[in-house]
Amino acid sequence: MTDLSQTTATGLARLESVHLPVLGGPHPVRALPAGQLAALAQDIRAFLIEKVCASGGHLGPNLGVVELTIALHRVFDSPRDAILFDTGHQAYVHKILTGRATGFDRLRQAGGLSGYPSRAESEHDWSGNSHASASLSYADGLAKANELRGRRDRSVVAVIGDGAMTGGMAWEALNNIGASKRPVVVVLNDNGRSYAPTTGALANHLHALKHPGTANQAGTDLFTRLGFTYLGPVDGHDTGTLQDVLEGARILRRPVVVHVVTVKGRGFRPAEQDEADCLHAVGTVDAVTGQPAPASGPPAASWTSIFGQALLELADEREDLVAVTASMLRPTGLYPMAVKHPERVFDVGIAEQHAVTSAAGLAMGGLRPVVALYSTFLTRAADQVLMDVALHRLPVTFVLDRAGITGPDGASHHGMWDVSLLSMVPGLRLAAPRDGGQLRSLLREATADDTGPTAIRFPKGTAGQNLEAVRRAGTVDVLSESGIRDVLLVSYGPMAPQCLQAATQLAGQGIGVSVVDPRWVNPVAPDLLDLAARHRLVMTVEDSSRAGGLGSTLAQALRDHAVNVPVHTLGLPRVFFQHGPREQLLAKAGLSAAQIAYAVLRARAGKPFEHTATTDGSSQ
DSSP, X not given: OOOGGGTHHHHHXXXXXXXXXXXXXXXXXXXSOGGGHHHHHHXXXXXXXXXXXXXXXOOHHHHTTHHHHHHHHHHSOTTTSEEEESSSTTOHHHHHHTTOGGGGGGTTSTTSOOXXXXXXXXXXXXXXXXXXXXXHHHHHHHHHHHHHTTOTTOOEEEEEETTGGGSHHHHHHHHHHHTSOSOEEEEEEEOSBSXXXXXXXHHHHHHHHHSTTSTTOTTOOHHHHTTOEEEEEEETTOHHHHHHHHHHHHHHOSOEEEEEEOOTTTTOHHHHTOTTTSSOSBSSOOTTTOOOOOOSSSOOOBHHHHHHHHHXXXXXXXXXXXXXXXXXXTTTTOHHHHHHOGGGEEEOOSOHHHHHHHHHHHHHTTOEEEEEEEHHHHGGGHHIIIIIIGXXXXXXXXXXXXXXXXXXXXXTTOBOSHHHHHTTSTTOXXXXXXXXXHHHHHHHHHHHOOSSOEEEEOOSSBOOSOOOOSEEETTEEEEEOOSSOSEEEEEOGGGHHHHHHHHHHHXXXXXXXXXXXXSEEESOOHHXXXXXXXXXXXXXXXXXXXXXXXXXXXXXXXXXXXXXXXEEEEXXXXXXXXXXXXXXXXXXXXXXXXXXXXXXXXXXXTOOOOOOBOTTSOBO
């Protein structure tokens, strides 16, 4: 195998000059002589390294599936045969083979190529949902549809990693597919990890299948017992063997599991040797070393790192503090605690529902659990938050990273819905820190609250400078105060800088604006109601959905207290925002400082809310 970290430029030139112009779709790949497949695979790897290192994106997962994806497109006739990629971060090679290589210069940029499959991009993409463990259920439904519509000669293929296979939804689908006779091919891409190494009984079973001498193997496999024909393990970097096995699976016309063993980051030494996650996702990095450019000064602290350090400090103080995550130990900041207190950190695999209810059990057992997830993934466990935690008033703290607009990962990664969801949960307190100092304080307050569940949300990126309050009114921080009580700007978490800038702009026009940070945004604090009642106009500014957010909750509370001050809400419209820079997407939602000031002026003039957005999150 060639290490492409030293041959990128040559490989890229060869790819651009020879292969890409003829790859308008997968048919040329099927016609390519077998003797040229190894060169094609090397060219694709070189192309991926060059382009992804320049733009950022998912590098390691795609380097690991080059030969597999080539073989899939040589055996199956996409889009006539549906090829589904679970999660989709490993679909870059699929995009290249289906005619989209020229779009990689704008990968994950606004208006450019999505970092995940996209139905809007290509007929070869079936799903744009990047949440794990869903592909098998899509496959089950597509196979049923093919049967009912008389398309019995078509195949459905689902490519799912061993990490995603730990999700409960995958097993619900296997339960249904295995009992049918429909032609569904499950390609289990086993690289031994998602972000981190795959854990649990399934990982042990797959290890035993790859090493037949392992104790308790007993010559059988779980998939056969569930009704599948099991083929494998197969070398995931041998295109010829892969093609033969996949062709055999296609011919069987029944449920089949093809167990493919791959190496994440294959062919790029920096990725293969990256202990953290095999360069799972990178920003702009050097195409030889895999390292980012040296920073000109000390790096700014990220929200995630601040949380991780604060949690470790609390864990040092409290032996009852435990942490739970769903296969995202490093991305959610739990790694420092896992290193120092490994017995108190639980990575349950890609299983958010189980994570939440397991945390409920930990709380029932007298411990104080903190569940760290990405905001977008908490929605998968809505029932468990409501019925397994809140119904029992259990002291579980949910820490939601990547809340609000996240940027280049697109619609299914924006954390837009957590506030609307959690605001409905009885007894749950929800906090949104404006800076790193407040994150530390609110985490301490949350873990000290034993009356019921709590949640803290913060965005992706750096936390910036701490913003000191001029005073505190009960639990509400007053960030700036005007002697003229015209407008109360209620800043939601990290929107504080924009609100302060807007207040300064409006003060220049003689309008008195006070800016407050409620800190705990739900339930509404009596002190916030009192402050609102003293102003002529209230405007909330939120990095979350306007539907069911702070603005609507505050307006309802004011009505309940017979306070007639008008409340206007600036926040994210009820659309799916596509990928793009965070600040640009916030501006599309009307959340820049200038737009906030303009909205205040319109509200004071009695003019209607002006901003609208299309279904792709763009402004009109």
